[in-house]
Amino acid sequence: MRSFSWRLLLLAAILGGCEEPSATMTGRLAGPMGLGLFTGCAQSNPACDRISEGRPLLLISDSLSDELRVFDIKARNFFASYDPLFPLAVPVGERPRGMALDPLRRYAFVANSALANASLVDLSPDRLVEIDTDADPATCAAELPPSGDRCRAGVSRVSLSEDPFALPEAVVVPAGSGDPVWNPSDPLPVFVSLPGTGELAVLEFRYPESQPDNRPRLSLQRRIAVGGVPSGMAVTPDAVRVYLADEGSDSVAVVEVATGSVTRVPVGGPSRRLALAPDGSVVYVLRLDRGRVMLLDTASLALRAPGDVRPEAQDPATGLAEGIYLTGIPREITFVRGSPMRVLSEAGQARDYTTELLTAEEFEARKAQEPEFVEHVVTTFAYLSNMNGNVYFLDAENHRPIDSQPFIGAMVLGAPRLTVSGTAVATEELDACVHDAHCPYPQLADYDKVKGETEQRPIYYGVWMKTSITPTAPWVFTWEGTLAGSEQSTTGRFDGWLLRDDRPGLDFVASGVEVGDRLVVTSAPQGSGADDPCRPGSGATESDSVRSEFEIASVGTDFLELSPVEGMAPAACWPEALRYNVRAYNAWTVYTEIPLGTPRWMPRIHPVPFSDPPPEQPVYDNGYIALTMFDPGPDENGQPRQIPRDTTWGFNSDSGFSPLVFAPSVRAGAAGPLLPVDLSSETGETSPKDDRVYMLFTGSNAMMEFFPGQFDALNYILYQ
Amino acid sequence: MKRCRKAALALGAIALLAGCGAQPLGEDIPERSFQFPVGLAVHPQGFALVVSSNFDLRYAGGSLRTIDLNRLAARLDAGAPAGESFSDLIDDNQAVGLPAFAGEIHISPDGTLATVTLRQSNELALIDLRVMSAGGQASLELSCWSGTRPAGKFPLCEGGRHLVPLSGIDPFASMFLPPTAGFSYEVLVGFLRSGDLDRVQIPDRTQSQDPPRVAYSLSTYARGVNAFARSPVSGRAYLTDRYRGANANAIYFFDPAAGSNATVGVLNLFSLLMGSETRGADFLADGTTLGVLVRNPNLILFLDTRLDLDGNPANSYQGSEVLGHGPTRLRRNGDFLYVTATEDDALYVVHAPSRRLYAVREDVCRGPFEVDFWNEAGRQWALISCFEEDVVAVVDADPASPSFLETLARVGQRRPEE
DSSP states (O other): OOOOOHHHHHHHHHTOOSSOOSOOOOOOOSSEEEEEEEEEOOTTOTTOOHHHHOEEEEEEEETTTTEEEEEETTTTEEOBOSSTTSBOOEEOSSSEEEEEEOTTSSEEEEEETTTTEEEEEEOOTTTOEEEOSSSOTTOOOTTSOTTSHHHHTTOOOEEOOSOTTOOOOOEEOOOOOSSSSSOTTSOEEEEEEETTTTEEEEEEEEOGGGSTTOOOEEEEEEEEEOOSOEEEEEEOTTSSEEEEEETTSSEEEEEETTTTEEEEEEOSSOEEEEEEOTTSSEEEEEESSSSEEEEEETTTTEEOOOOOOOGGGOOTTOBTTTBEEOSSOEEEEEEEESOOOEEEOTTSOEEEOBSSOOOHHHHHHHHHHOTTOOOOBOOEEEEEEETTSOEEEEETTTTEEOBSSTTOOOEEEEEEEEEETTEEOOHHHHHHHTTOTTOSSOEETTTTOSSOSSSSSOEETTEEEOTTTOOSEEEEEEETOBOTTOTTEEEEEEETTEEEEOOTTOOTTTTTOOTTOEEEEOSOOOOOSTTOTTSTTTTTSOOSSOOOEEEEEEEOSSEEEEOOOTTOOHHHHSOSOEEEEEEOSSSEEEEESSOTTSTTOOOOBOOBOOOSSOOSSOSEEOSSEEEOEEOOOOOTTSOOOOOOTTOEEEEEEEOOOOBOEEOOSOOOOOEEEEEEEEOHHHHSSOOGGGEEEEEEETTTTEEEEEOTTSOOTTOEEEEO | OHHHHHHHHHHHHHHHHHHHTOOOOSBOOOSSOOSSEEEEEEETTTEEEEEEOOTTOOBSOEEEEEEEHHHHHHHHHTOOOTTOOOGGGEEEEEEEEEOTTEEEEEEOTTSSEEEEEETTTTEEEEEEEEEEEETTEEEEEEEOOOSOOOTTSOOBOOSTTTEEEOSSSSEEEEEEEOOOTTEEEEEEEEETTEEEEEEEEEEOTTTOOOOOEEEEEEOOSOSSEEEEEEOTTTOOEEEEESSOOTTOOEEEEEOGGGGGGOOOEEEEOHHHHOOSEEEEEEEOTTSSEEEEEEETTTEEEEEEOOBOTTSOBOOEEEEEEEOOSOEEEEEEETTEEEEEETTTTEEEEEETTTTEEEEEETTSSSSEEEEEEEEETTEEEEEEEETTTTEEEEEEOOTTSTTTTOEEEEESOOOOOO
């Protein structure tokens, strides 16, 4: 475990972005999971006066080395042990996972998962050591060697559960309020989630000044059964209520601390972490199974929709039921205050992100009516670390996602593409067809228009896009295409002129099969010879080919009744289970990534006769996109042209929404806890480098330092 | 670092030996010992089959030997002295010689056949297994050769029934598949230097005298196959990819029942969590949750592989848990997932229901690679091939035991640490 690599030091030095760090040494991080900020002394001056000489220090829990590390933010150094090649280690219990600091930042509470107990760490400058929780020097933690220093010092730990599978996860303490933020005379509740037993452990910490012997105490008060697999937590500043994410159910638990009552609030899926917004009105719930952040209203204990935003800036994938959409899986969240975010204006210039997001014209119009009006620059954001190492930003004042280009809106990416018999039709040929009633190709109406007549309903290339509604998705229309859910099944069998298929989950009706559609059998028939029951009209009248396509006469959930064909006996041709698919007849099937069966699913599209000008209202409008598809024009003889089967129209819709994200160039994944640090009080002035955020890469044993005022893929420092 | 150098040496050596068709060189294989053990599988009747790879080419080849676990258990119950090597429980009388760099070993579900991938000769060895009793002692007969056992040397597998030429180079991973009609066994084989998969069919000898052969090869976009896993519920087979491409960290999956027409799907994990390669994989007890080991970040990933309405695995992310350096193999034992971490010399135990790290055994041995289990008569043992220590570590795998994860025995002659 303690393998030292010079390569890691070199990596840290090389990846220092715009600043040259002072000599950094490896922290030998091993599964870093907890991050805390406190004020202490430089290692070179352990007896400093914390009030006047103290400096910000980070405390990091290493789950795989059973220790804590201390990082000097100003010096950019880990505290070193007597051997300068090794960092200072503060031993705690086995496999420390969650960690939290008291509101006064004098003590750390560490949940040790291996033996389901909690450690208490004194953060005094001249101590930085695990201490006794019960003020009884005669006892020590059972797992400590009896002859060891810590046992002789009486270091004991708080047992959280007798169940070996409790596996404590997270620790939270109330932030308090006022000055001081917490009265040390008052007991401080400490909460620990126990995922293995579905409980919340409630501990009580008593500051030394509240005790006659001036010794601190930490003890277990009770456990509250919350069910599921409780994981991350958030607690109100006054410790009245605790929110728990649940990895094992589709809801989160809300616990009223005084009574122990538990309320369950559905959030649509399992969750891993959550956090209370600084204004206290919303809990941000990070889903475990997909890129979603659910917003839980703290007053109503119900999900709420994200805040309003101009339509062009609204992510259509985000809504009440869907939450806020993110790419990838979010892991941890923190809130950062003080720095604005930069987005692109309608002119493509950088501008501050505001609540109102007005264009220059809109702003002037508003100013004309309200001369004192100014846009509100948002300075409170949620930072979310992601499994892929990126950091996403959300507006934590208005509780909504942020579009880095908020004035663009939905569009078609490139020109729609027509492919006939496997060959793409040239754009120039399609251009020439627009007003041509004899066009040999099927057409999307209004093909030549780039922008529609009205600003409210822009049209791109013959497809009407709906700002804030149209998602980013591919669209493929296939002439007489296969109906989804019915292709390449291997469990269909003929029963006379019925095809039956009892494959689990198959539903012909739900797949949209209609009377008149075609069943296409792709398995080879087994008949042969003159009296072949597979050949239509065999015997008296020979037919040249074996028919394998049949018209559907009626549709059931698990069967299709076919129109009989004289001379054929399907069950004899295909006596065993067969492969087949069902194709729409004389219509376009629709493929998109919008799930089949959702209320806005687009049905099959039937072409309409050409008209010039096209109809004012598109024939098909599913609320996402709208379009009219014309028949091809008649041939030279005035006869209707046939559209070759599997002709396709394809295009990509883009929602116009691009979430604001910081994507550092480092190849490290499984990003974890984040912690903002504001050093401006230290320096007495504000500079971009005084705002920092520290983020752990739990799976890559690294810590990153980056700068909210200067996001750049290369602007970060990586420590290992 | 040392292992990196050995790996480079090994690959180079394979190329040289393959090109020259050299005869086995080197010293005679030492008695009752292991030489860079890699593959390990436990026969349900209480025998551990251990593949020695002879990784430094010091000896005249690799070997397949067995450890009598029943006798080991008896000796431990009787109070064996600390530090004993238990070498006498390594059965040289049944040992079989293998080319160097032999890889994985798997035992058929009925316990009558073992397969070993032979990297040097690009073959699959098929060894018949039979439990014999003589004088009250049971032994496991390994049969893949004919004639008289040569004195002082291990017989080599021979003949079309026991050596199947494969289509690719550097076979390593393998897995038994449900056989199709007319065949006793079918084995899927993956290669370390390509994404091709060979499907080997072994005819039912009561019905056919045809030799085993590669029925067909399936192409995937993997650069090298690390491990296989197969869902007992959906039947889908999954394989992990050894060498990363740029911005790619993929696993692949297909339906073996579709035969040579199987469509191979790919799940690229890079956009989800970065990562440089995928390693071991195994299914949890529900048969649909797949655990996959990922390196950098070092973690185990959980995927829901249940089939959707279209019959395709959903492969949706279900969570992850951080591990130490170099997670290599993943094996399930009851409600626990065991992970060998070759770079950390550690064994990680993940509690499957909560998907959380439950226990860590540091310094389990040097270079832990493969792990398998023997659960019999109230015992739960994890057996680990210790690549750099030339031993098989026997570790208590009973979570309820006070000696959980303690080493009960190290079988073999320990290689001194360099």
